Amino acid sequence: MTADFLRLSRSAIDDTITQNLNALETPARSGFDPTSTSRVGPRPLSHQIDAAACNAFKDQVLFPSWQVRSDVLSYCSLVATSPDPDDPERALREAENERNREKVVDERLDPYSARFFPREARTEHLANVLRSASSNQMPQTLSTREANLFRTVIRYYEDKQYKRGLKAAEQILKRNPKHGDTMSMKALILNAQGKTEEAFALAKEALTIDMKSYICWHVYGILYRTNKNFDEAIKAYKFALKLEPDSHQIQRDLAVLQIQMRDYQGYIQSRLAMLKARPQLRQNWTALAIAYHLDGNLRQAENILTTYEKSVTTTPLRTDFENSEALLYKNTIIAEMGDIERALEHLETDCKNCLDRLAVMELRARYLAQLGRKQEAAKAYRALLDRNPEHPEYYKGLINSLGIPAVAEAAQKAVYDEYAAKYPRCDAARRLPLDFLSGDFFRSTAKEYLTLMFDKGVPSTFANVKHLYSDASKKDILPALAREYLEELSGGSVARDQANGDSSKGEGAALYFLAQHYDYYLSRDLARAMEYVEKAIELDPKSVDFHMTRARIFKHQGEIARAAEAMDHARSLDTKDRYINSKAAKYQLRNNENEKALATMGLFTRAETVGGPLADLVDMQCVWFLTEDGEAWQRRGNLGLALKRYHTVFNIFDTWQEDQFDFHSFSLRKGQIRAYIDLIRWEDRLREHPFYFRAALNAVNLYLSMHDKPQNGTNGVEAGQANGEDAAERKKAAKKAKKEAQKAEREAAEKAAKQDPNKAGAQKGKDGEEAKKKDEDPNGVKLAATTDPLGDAMKFLWPLLQFSPRNIEGQFAGFEVFIRRKKYLLALRCLKAAVAIDRSHTRVLEQAARLRKVLDGAMDSLAPKVKGVIETELAEVPGA
Structure with missing residues (x-):
């Protein structure tokens, strides 16, 4: 502490002597030269200083400054060691008495104290620092028994046995109340139990007691991380790492946060340090290569991987998955650099035994095509088509490799016909030619395809060809072919082998196709669509698909209530189909039947979930339902529940973003490098997703309406309507909705108890789980009572503008x-x-x-x- 004091005092007055020496010259002729403080030897003077001036300087400046310096040190020492630290005057009196007795200046002291006086504020502060340091106890050390108990606390925390861990920590603190590491672990346990404020207060107290404990700083960073303050967490981790540079755990936690925050330069430094600490682990080399790759330094990423390969003395096994993935990852880096020739050479030499054979075949075909080696590329694409004849990109690659121009429809069609004959059950070889054919050639091919699909009774036929409706001529030909098919069936001119011997399948499929055709927005005629779907239902009254399309037609006619009723009837035809169940719930929400829709969705949710079907849907991250539910509540005027749903969607996307934490280490440990790179790039564009855009736009528009028409703090009741019949009706409706929600929760709980009585109270027995599940604002009342709707809207708006x-x-x-x-x-x-x-x-x-x-x-x-x-x-x- 004395050394710190000397350093601080020197930094403030280290030029005192030089200034006084310079002052012996006339300031008008030669002012103060700041460079003189760093000179080793004296600078030449313009004239000789006389002896009288030198003596005056020694007597009036130099020696007194040394004396003051001695006084300051004596004062600080006495104050710091004073038996009565609350009486600084006592120490001052003793210092003054000592100065009167002292006649000789201690020349060993640094003569830089002319500006300091015992009563000056800076000196008082420095003395108090010394006194505080001497009064504080040093960090307490634990006995062997308590040290073992401390390790038990850590194990309890890792096993999520928080009550036991808290009890063990209390036992240690009972005997060692100032043990900073134990206090930090207690703070960590409290934070896991949801007591965030208490945890932070305790962690800060632990730091004041033991500032040099890396455990305290590490825990402090963990607290910030769990509360999503990643910047502060990184600072705490870095400080902990300075105190314990060899801690692999802290280094790994820091690296994970840096990649999460896309701090690629920091991530490179962390991974480089981890590599130096453990160069024998391949994942450390791979992680450093990933860091350089994501930072855009592809050449260095390749060099890192190559360096490790050269350091390996034994040949890896063919079954070594990590080695296989690392080689393919290196190959993709070479390709990204644009060196396709070298990428192909590396693929054929180093990657020939890689376990992902499909990736090797696809990369080889692509490289050969890019290099213009068309004959070899065609052979490679044929091998891929033999492996999977349904992949459309393989057909495109083969046609390009064969040099067939886009206008040569017959030549392209011949390629598809070859594989249609080779693989009779292949759909792509028959459907894809419809994309480029035209005129009579298109008509004959489309007729062949539709006839095959209708004969099989395939309900997805229209979905397979509706993308062709952007071409006006094809849009007219396809329904005409369907009508011709029906005419042939009704006329009996052609005998057909229907699927499973059922002659109605073909007719029903054709009628269903025409109903979808006239319901499609590019060819809409809702009256004719309803006519065709009714005919199809007459043929097969139990068809779920037919009734679904009927409900969709009602929706497009604007009859939302009838659409919801029709879709619910379709659901009743197959109660074990989750898709039609979800469709029925969606249409009920469009009809503003929130409670009924939730009950419908509850047929396929877990009955034992605390909070009922809605809680399970949130846990399952069912974004479409939450968005539709929010829109329905918004139409009904319940702004609180609408905002609650939109914020839930926002939190789900936050959860998806935080899910990266699980893969930063897992992917390296398992060797899934290429998939990890794809994940990072996908996460960077996460909020481009249409689900987020829709919910965020709804929230922004709702906040705008709340700003333009301020509320009185209740869900959807405007200030001017707080009194009167309208307010009473809204209050009554809100009360009814609350009762129905409570009823649904009770029914779900009763159902869970009947299925397994032991599970009814199982959730309550877990440490802290009940507290985490509790929602302080389930109906969004606090959200609707915001006083800054535009500020709240910015939370949703910035990602919209940035990513869309x-x-x-x-x-x-x-x-x-x-x-x-x-x-x-x-x-x-x-x-x-x-x-x-x-x-x-x-x-x-x-x-x-x-x-x-x-x-x-x-x-x-x-x-x-x-x-x-x-x-x-x-x-x-x-x-x-």
């Missing part, structure tokens, strides 16, 4: 939020993005006019630079 910039609806929503928040530059950016997507859209013109109108009244309050940018950019927006 080409979706115009997201840009429109961003404009609406930013213009209300008076963020005019951001609103203009959203508007320009919408213009780039579709400049003729009506909302683009409307928002441009609104922005111009708002800016006309707000320009004077903007900064000149902002005003100039807005004027320049707004000039490029149509209608502004």
Whole structure:
């Protein structure tokens, strides 16, 4: 501590002597030279300093400064060791008395203290630091018995036996109340039990007691990580690593957080340190290669993998999965660098015995095609087609390798016919030619395909060909062929071998095809669609598919109630089919029957789940149901439950993002490197998913409506409607919904108890589980009572704008939020993005006019630079 004091004091006054020496010269002629403080020898003076001035300097400056320095040190030492630390005056009096008695200056002291005086604030502070350090106890050490008990605490925590771990920690702290490591472990257990605030307070107290304990810092980082404050967790891990550089566990935790936060440079450094610590583990070499790969340094990634391969003296076994995957991963890196020739050579030499034979065959065919070795590429693609004749990309690769141009329809068709004859049950060889054929050639091929499908009674025939409806001529030919098929059946001109000897299958399949054709949005005629589906139902009244299409037609007619009823009837025809059950629930939600839909979904949920069917659907991350349920509640005016559902969807996507934690180490341990790279890249685009976009856009629009029409703190009741009949009706409806939800939960609990009485209370016996399951705002009342709806909307909006910039609806929503928040530059950016997507859209013109109108009244309050940018950019927006 004394050394720290000396360092601090020197840093403040190390130029004192030099300044005084310089002051002996006339300042007007030669001012203070700051470089003189770093000179080894004296700088040449412009004139000789006389002896009188030197003596005056020694007597009035140098010796007194040494004396003051001695006084300061004596004062700090006495204050720090004072028997009465609360009486600094006592120590000061003793220091003054000692100074009066002292006549000789200790020349061993550093003569840099001319600015310090015993009563100066800085000196008081430094003395208090010394006194505090001396009064604090050193970290307590544990006896052998208690050290073993501490290891038991760690084991209890790892086994999630939190109550036992807490009890053991209390036993240690009873005898050693200031043992920082035990306090940290207790904090970790409290955090696992959901007591976050208490855990952080205890962890901070442990750090104040033992700042140099790497365990305390490690636990502090774990607490931040579990509470999703990853930046602070990384800082704590780094500090712990400084105290314990050899800790593999801390290094691994730090590396995992760095890759999670996409800190590739930090991840490289961490993996390099782990490699130096354990170079014998292949996964450390592979992890470092991954770090360089993700950072874009492909050459270095390849070098790392090559270095390890050269260090291996024994030949790996052919069954070594980790070696096989590492070789294929290295091959993909070489290919990403653009060196296809070398990638092919590496594939044929080093990867010839890799276990993933399909990947080797696909890569080889692709490399040969890219290198222009068409004959070999064609042979490779034929081998792939023999392995899987249903893969459309193999056909494209074969046709390109054979050099068949796109206009040569007959030559392309011959390739498909070859495999249709070779594999009679192959569907792709018959369906794919419909994509490029035209005219009579298309008609004859389509007739052959549809006839085969109708004869088999395949219900998915229309789904297989509806993508062809973007071509107007094909859109007319396909239904005509279906009608011809029906005419041939009714006329009896052609005898057919129907599937399973059932002559009605072909007719029903053709009628079903036509019903779907007229229900499709590109060829919609709902009256004719209903006519055809009714005929199909007459042939087979028990067909679930026919009744589903009938319900879909009702929906497109706008008869939502009849659609929900028809879909529920289809569900009743096959109560063991989860798909039709989900369809029925979806249509019930479209009809705003939330409670009925939840009961329908409950037929396929786990009965023993605490919280009933809804809790199980949340656990199963059933995003579509939560989104539809939120939209239904929003239409019914229950904004709290609507927001609750949208926030649940947001949390599910957060969970998917955090699920990466499970694979950062697992993938390396199992050697699944290529799949891991795909996972990382997929996670980077996670919120591009349409499920997220839909829920987030709904939430943003709902928050906008809440901002425009403020609520009085209840679910969906506007401030102006708080009194009156409408408020009473809404209150009554909310009460009814609450009762129905409680009833559904009771029924689910009773059902679970009947199935297995022992499971009814099983969940309560687990440590802390009941607390985690408890939802403090199940009905979204707190969400609906927000006082900053626009601020809450930003949580959903930023990912929309970042990951779905080409979706115009997201840009429109961003404009609406930013213009209300008076963020005019951001609103203009959203508007320009919408213009780039579709400049003729009506909302683009409307928002441009609104922005111009708002800016006309707000320009004077903007900064000149902002005003100039807005004027320049707004000039490029149509209608502004």
